[in-house]
Amino acid sequence: MNLPALNFAKTPAEMSRRDLLKSGGAVATAVLAPGVTLMAFGGEAAAKADPGKRWGLLIDVNKCAKDCSACVSACSKENGWQDTGHPDTDAQWIRKIDLKDKETGREFSMPMMCQHCEDAPCVDVCPTTASFKREDGIVLVDKHRCIGCRYCMMACPFKARSFVHEPVTDQKAHAPRGKGTVESCTLCVHRVDTGGSPACVEACNVTGHGAMIFGDLKDPESEISKALANYPSIALRDDLNLKQGVRYTSL
Amino acid sequence: MKRVLLFVTALLWLGIGPAIAGGPDIPKATGEPHPEGNLYMRINHMKLMSHDRDETVRDGDRSVEYSLKECVTCHAVNAADGQPVSYESDKHFCRVCHDYVAVKVDCFQCHNSKPEMKSQALIREDHADPNQIATYLKEAQE
Numbered sequence: 470m471n472l473p474a475l476n477f478a479k480t481p482a483e484m485s486r487r488d489l490l491k492s493g494g495a496v497a498t499a500v501l502a503p504g505v506t507l508m509a510f511g512g513e514a515a516a517k518a519d520p521g522k523r524w525g526l527l528i529d530v531n532k533c534a535k536d537c538s539a540c541v542s543a544c545s546k547e548n549g550w551q552d553t554g555h556p557d558t559d560a561q562w563i564r565k566i567d568l569k570d571k572e573t574g575r576e577f578s579m580p581m582m583c584q585h586c587e588d589a590p591c592v593d594v595c596p597t598t599a600s601f602k603r604e605d606g607i608v609l610v611d612k613h614r615c616i617g618c619r620y621c622m623m624a625c626p627f628k629a630r631s632f633v634h635e636p637v638t639d640q641k642a643h644a645p646r647g648k649g650t651v652e653s654c655t656l657c658v659h660r661v662d663t664g665g666s667p668a669c670v671e672a673c674n675v676t677g678h679g680a681m682i683f684g685d686l687k688d689p690e691s692e693i694s695k696a697l698a699n700y701p702s703i704a705l706r707d708d709l710n711l712k713q714g715v716r717y718t719s720l
Numbered sequence: 721m722k723r724v725l726l727f728v729t730a731l732l733w734l735g736i737g738p739a740i741a742g743g744p745d746i747p748k749a750t751g752e753p754h755p756e757g758n759l760y761m762r763i764n765h766m767k768l769m770s771h772d773r774d775e776t777v778r779d780g781d782r783s784v785e786y787s788l789k790e791c792v793t794c795h796a797v798n799a800a801d802g803q804p805v806s807y808e809s810d811k812h813f814c815r816v817c818h819d820y821v822a823v824k825v826d827c828f829q830c831h832n833s834k835p836e837m838k839s840q841a842l843i844r845e846d847h848a849d850p851n852q853i854a855t856y857l858k859e860a861q862e
Contacts, residue, residue: 518780603780611777612830638806640832642789647830662782 543672591621
């Protein structure tokens with residue numbers, strides 16, 4: 470199999486002035502009176518998506534148990550998506566797929582979700598810029614802009630996105646979702662922004678399988694970067710050269 | 721006559737009108753009052769939320785001042801059973817005014833119009849606690 474070189478790390482010279490400006494000084498805003506706004510520059514770094522990071526997942530297919538779907542139920546619980554009795558169209562932010570190698574008879578199972586591509590086809594095709602990639606590499610749908618055209622669903626080679634067909638109530642406050650918009654794995658962006666890791670990864674660790682590693686691909690000292698540097702891994706459909714943030718080993 | 725009409729319209733806009741004209745009975749909120757004042761919020765709340773939503777969703781800025789989540793938490797209206805009402809109810813904080821001025825809001829097609837339950841918030845508070853995750857998983861499987 471063709472293994473593309475991993476080169477997520479940016480050298481200091483490649484860090485643009487824009488990056489520097491973004492990761493640097495914070496802007497404090499205070500509204501003094503209607504129409505009068507006081508803005509102060511400097512102080513603590515703004516809590517924004519950091520372009521110096523690239524969040525990724527490494528999934529070890531050998532460690533993923535065939536009868537286990539802890540990652541799927543944890544995601545569903547965390548983000549509030551569930552069966553509505555329409556199996557053909559119900560949302561699936563993450564799913565377990567069972568595979569069999571016809572040559573050898575090896576059967577295995579692995580989770581599939583948004584692969585958080587660096588060159589994401591869903592972002593390319595979106596007519597309203599609702600589908601976008603954050604500075605730290607997380608691919609999201611901005612539902613304020615999504616018109617539900619589903620071009621992104623057609624463009625995604627991994628069938629990672631779902632369209633919400635049914636009215637939704639009692640959403641999670643951190644994961645708003647509604648009829649007429651497209652959605653997919655957010656890499657639990659609300660947890661990542663507060664220093665946590667995705668619900669699926671935590672759930673996988675709790676079951677003891679530990680098949681998923683989450684971390685910063687640009688940080689050479691992170692667990693995921695070390696694992697990627699030391700063991701062979703692949704990006705699915707690497708012929709498309711999408712440079713996914715999600716990679717698989719033992720596949 | 722034109723001037724009188726203008727004056728009355730202005731009053732309505734500034735939120736003084738309803739009090740005179742028997743307008744909406746705006747439910748009391750919990751929490752600290754807005755430092756900008758209620759008048760400012762009545763006129764500008766949509767701009768504040770619209771601006772900050774882009775900051776959060778697109779730039780990942782979690783330190784923004786205004787969020788719909790906070791609106792629905794402080795301004796929750798409880799029904800007779802003590803549970804907060806949703807946007808379905810005409811007692812909902814947003815609807816009280818929005819019904820009165822006949823302005824439709826789409827926020828709650830995607831957002832929850834009720835405050836998040838405390839237990840849910842607690843579960844997400846500490847990411848690293850394995851006990852919490854175990855409970856969480858157990859609940860998920862039920």
